[in-house]
Amino acid sequence: MVRVAEEKPLACWAGKDRIGDEVLPSLTVIFRTGGCAWNRCLMCGYRSVRVEGTPDQLAARVLAQLHWVRVHHNPASYDLVKIYTSGSFLDPREVPPAARDAVGDAFRGKIVIAETRPEFVTPEEIGDFIARVDDGSRAVPCYAAIGLETTDDGIREKCIRKGFTFADFRRAARSARDAGAGVKAYLLHKPPFLTEREAREDMSRSLSALAGQADLISLNPCTVQSGTTVEWLWQRGAYRPPYLWSVVQVLEGAPVHVTCDPVGGGYPRGPHNCGRCDRELVAGIRDYSLTGDRGLLRALLNWECGCKAEWEMVMERERPYAMPLTR
Numbered sequence: 001m002v003r004v005a006e007e008k009p010l011a012c013w014a015g016k017d018r019i020g021d022e023v024l025p026s027l028t029v030i031f032r033t034g035g036c037a038w039n040r041c042l043m044c045g046y047r048s049v050r051v052e053g054t055p056d057q058l059a060a061r062v063l064a065q066l067h068w069v070r071v072h073h074n075p076a077s078y079d080l081v082k083i084y085t086s087g088s089f090l091d092p093r094e095v096p097p098a099a100r101d102a103v104g105d106a107f108r109g110k111i112v113i114a115e116t117r118p119e120f121v122t123p124e125e126i127g128d129f130i131a132r133v134d135d136g137s138r139a140v141p142c143y144a145a146i147g148l149e150t151t152d153d154g155i156r157e158k159c160i161r162k163g164f165t166f167a168d169f170r171r172a173a174r175s176a177r178d179a180g181a182g183v184k185a186y187l188l189h190k191p192p193f194l195t196e197r198e199a200r201e202d203m204s205r206s207l208s209a210l211a212g213q214a215d216l217i218s219l220n221p222c223t224v225q226s227g228t229t230v231e232w233l234w235q236r237g238a239y240r241p242p243y244l245w246s247v248v249q250v251l252e253g254a255p256v257h258v259t260c261d262p263v264g265g266g267y268p269r270g271p272h273n274c275g276r277c278d279r280e281l282v283a284g285i286r287d288y289s290l291t292g293d294r295g296l297l298r299a300l301l302n303w304e305c306g307c308k309a310e311w312e313m314v315m316e317r318e319r320p321y322a323m324p325l326t327r
């Protein structure tokens with residue numbers, strides 16, 4: 001039994017984030033919650049993270065984590081809060097409404113970006129939350145952040161097992177906008193079963209299709225998390241995270257500014273090249289996320305390293321995974 005007094009979030013850190021043309025001091029919080037109601041995505045290592053208990057016990061634990069955040073991070077030190085859970089912040093079974101209200105009150109006056117599946121974005125749920133957060137000082141006080149992953153319904157279903165469609169995302173985006181919130185979309189670069197080239201093309205198509213549908217877009221290169229199907233494939237040589245070259249190329253060709261934090265960049269479980277050039281590319285991608293300077297991406301693509309020829313060969317010669325035509 002965990003004592004509520006000892007409760008703290010799964011993770012919490014200060015940083016900086018770009019919103020529109022502004023770079024703001026930010027706080028990222030990953031709350032421990034009741035866990036994802038969907039719980040099936042092939043790459044997700046958070047799906048097994050959940051705390052058990054009655055709604056009241058769950059609310060008490062989230063409130064204790066919120067208290068920890070307020071004690072350890074001076075509220076005056078950040079303008080933007082990014083809230084993640086091990087699922088959907090707006091799912092009332094995962095984050096009881098009393099706890100969600102308290103989170104809204106605690107971050108009143110900040111810009112709050114809260115991650116959720118689209119089925120939980122109703123005008124009522126998000127409207128209630130915005131009313132808590134909004135003190136009138138921010139043009140857009142709150143963003144519904146949805147892990148759309150790709151705009152291709154086939155890839156989202158077959159390669160990710162996400163369980164919702166692009167139409168569901170668009171409906172949620174309308175609900176968010178009607179309630180006065182903005183929309184953030186997360187894209188997943190290179191889910192399993194795609195070649196390096198197919199993955200890059202999927203991201204390029206998704207970025208074009210998202211124009212006008214999302215105010216903020218973040219590209220997440222896929223990482224190999226423990227206990228996932230992606231890890232099972234990776235251990236058998238059937239999955240490789242994207243090359244950093246591909247990530248830079250997607251960002252450079254995007255029709256809008258796209259943020260990207262290549263988590264695990266340069267490591268076998270994260271997006272990586274050869275080990276010699278990774279550090280520069282990861283740092284460059286992070287710099288671009290903050291500055292929006294495309295010249296930086298072009299300079300990275302012109303960087304010379306022996307692994308570039310390998311990447312070009314993979315782009316040209318890797319063939320799609322083929323199912324048998326007959327039994």
Ligand code: SF4
Pocket residue numbers: 036037038039040041044045046047086087088117147162
């Ligand atoms: S990726 Fe999101 S929706 Fe999918 S299992 Fe993980 S927490 Fe749930």
Ligand SMILES: [Zn+2]
Pocket residue numbers: 273274275276277278305306307308
């Ligand atoms: Zn290299």
